[in-house]
Amino acid sequence: MPQAIAKLNAFPVFMRVEGEAVAIVGGGEAALAKARLVGQSSAVLRIITQAPEAELLAFIAATGAIHIDAAYEAAHLEGAALVFAASGEEVLDRRVAEDARRLGIPVNAVDRPELCDFFTPALVNRAPVAIAIGTEGAGPVLAQMLRGRIDRMLSPSLGALATLAASFRGAAERLPNGTGRRRFWRDFFAGAPARAVEAGELSQAHDAAVELLVSNAPSSGHIALVGAGPGAEDLLTLRAHRLLMEADVIVHDALVPEAIVAMGRRDAERLPVGKRKGCHSKSQEEINALLVELGREGKRVVRLKSGDPLVFGRAGEEMAALRDAGIAYEVVPGVTAAFAAAADFELPLTLRGVSSSLVFTTGHDLKGNSLPDWAKLAISGATVAVYMGRSVAAEVAGRLIEAGLSPDTAVAVVENASLGTRRRFHGTLADLPSLEARADLTGPVMTIIGDAVAGANFDRSEPLAAHRHEDTASVAAEGVEQ
Ligand code: SAH
Numbered sequence: 001m002p003q004a005i006a007k008l009n010a011f012p013v014f015m016r017v018e019g020e021a022v023a024i025v026g027g028g029e030a031a032l033a034k035a036r037l038v039g040q041s042s043a044v045l046r047i048i049t050q051a052p053e054a055e056l057l058a059f060i061a062a063t064g065a066i067h068i069d070a071a072y073e074a075a076h077l078e079g080a081a082l083v084f085a086a087s088g089e090e091v092l093d094r095r096v097a098e099d100a101r102r103l104g105i106p107v108n109a110v111d112r113p114e115l116c117d118f119f120t121p122a123l124v125n126r127a128p129v130a131i132a133i134g135t136e137g138a139g140p141v142l143a144q145m146l147r148g149r150i151d152r153m154l155s156p157s158l159g160a161l162a163t164l165a166a167s168f169r170g171a172a173e174r175l176p177n178g179t180g181r182r183r184f185w186r187d188f189f190a191g192a193p194a195r196a197v198e199a200g201e202l203s204q205a206h207d208a209a210v211e212l213l214v215s216n217a218p219s220s221g222h223i224a225l226v227g228a229g230p231g232a233e234d235l236l237t238l239r240a241h242r243l244l245m246e247a248d249v250i251v252h253d254a255l256v257p258e259a260i261v262a263m264g265r266r267d268a269e270r271l272p273v274g275k276r277k278g279c280h281s282k283s284q285e286e287i288n289a290l291l292v293e294l295g296r297e298g299k300r301v302v303r304l305k306s307g308d309p310l311v312f313g314r315a316g317e318e319m320a321a322l323r324d325a326g327i328a329y330e331v332v333p334g335v336t337a338a339f340a341a342a343a344d345f346e347l348p349l350t351l352r353g354v355s356s357s358l359v360f361t362t363g364h365d366l367k368g369n370s371l372p373d374w375a376k377l378a379i380s381g382a383t384v385a386v387y388m389g390r391s392v393a394a395e396v397a398g399r400l401i402e403a404g405l406s407p408d409t410a411v412a413v414v415e416n417a418s419l420g421t422r423r424r425f426h427g428t429l430a431d432l433p434s435l436e437a438r439a440d441l442t443g444p445v446m447t448i449i450g451d452a453v454a455g456a457n458f459d460r461s462e463p464l465a466a467h468r469h470e471d472t473a474s475v476a477a478e479g480v481e482q
Helices: 029-038 054-063 090-103 140-153 158-167 169-173 179-190 192-198 202-214 238-246 284-296 315-325 337-344 373-379 390-402 429-437 451-455
Strands: 021-025 044-048 066-068 080-085 107-109 122-126 129-133 222-227 249-252 269-272 300-305 328-332 358-361 383-386 410-415 423-428 445-449
Touching (some): 021 029, 029 044, 029 054, 029 080, 044 054, 080 090, 090 107, 122 140, 129 158, 140 238, 158 179, 158 202, 222 238, 222 284, 238 300, 238 328, 284 315, 337 410, 337 445, 358 373, 373 390, 390 429, 423 429
Parallel strands (some): 021 044, 021 080, 044 066, 222 300, 249 300
Antiparallel strands (some): 122 129, 383 445, 410 423
């Protein structure tokens, strides 16, 4: 049998308060909290207290609220749309509640539910959009937690989008009822107008909405090149999370953990495109073509890349293909692996007096006779973060030592940075070649070289050179993008 849904004892409504007075009796913290809450509306605040705390006084001065500096009497409530009894004194709060009721004004008494006609919600404010969370006073902490969660889900520009939507309501009414109108609004809130508002381009958003209104063409697609971060789910940005929840299709690399891909909309199509050494994967050209095709089909696509999409992510080629095809795209940055590895090691990437520059490299450009620029920077003191550096560890160490960097220069290596499975190793440049032969490292590996590495915390790391394998390790998990 289906479970009966419990009945609400407090029914949520949105009350019109523009220009209306809201009376708050009290001068302490509780009164201030209510003043701040109601202050998010356009009601006129009337605060009745002879003993306002400094913060409440500052609030009154800053907001232009009316301050009645007199001993409370019922007449102070007259004409108010709502009353808050927030004096903290039981006798006074009870009197205020009784007066309000006699005057026919709904009243809320702080921490005295038995005296309340209404409860105040935890509020997510994206005016004109509001989300009010109520627990009938059962769980203010729960309400605040839910508030935080919902707040993170919603774009800060939602209010501006809703305001723009309101200005198009009349025009949209002239569209044929049903599918046409629904499609307009769907494309408005999920398509080009919404994206332009998000980017702070209000006039562009307006033009995009007009375009939607006049053209009957299906909306064009959009590709977001999104940084998924180094692996830990909670290192994803809020924007990445939001886009994942709105995506029709998620195209992801092998290095992006399943837990992150699973954060996408449940019915989103998921397309793994590989990019892992030794595994079957699509070529870069095939990926470019796939993104263009999805864009042409009008899909909202999240192209998830590990770390930051613009660091060794071949985003340049994907953006060029999208530009050539005239498909809209945007880039959402992510936490790059070097930053996660540094955090795991408490390693200052720049260190006052020791290192003031930072190099991101792969070491795959060491083959030629001339020394690449980054190697020169390393010798002059830069901290060097080597991506995909495992299979070239010996070459990197050899060339740097040959060029004059001390074999004693500190080196830190992190496998699976940011993840629970991470392993940390430390040693010197002379130990670095041993990395190539380690069969026990199957995850992605980040190597950081330089004097600043000496400032890291080696408490939870293993010595790099302790473990020597004769066989050449497979480099299964090493990304092959460059
Ligand atoms: N765009 C990514 C880099 C892709 S190249 C970024 O900004 O991080 C792939 C390389 O990144 C791997 O070979 C490895 O060197 C590094 N990498 C990615 N995730 C990592 C992790 N969790 N721990 C250590 N290194 C990582």
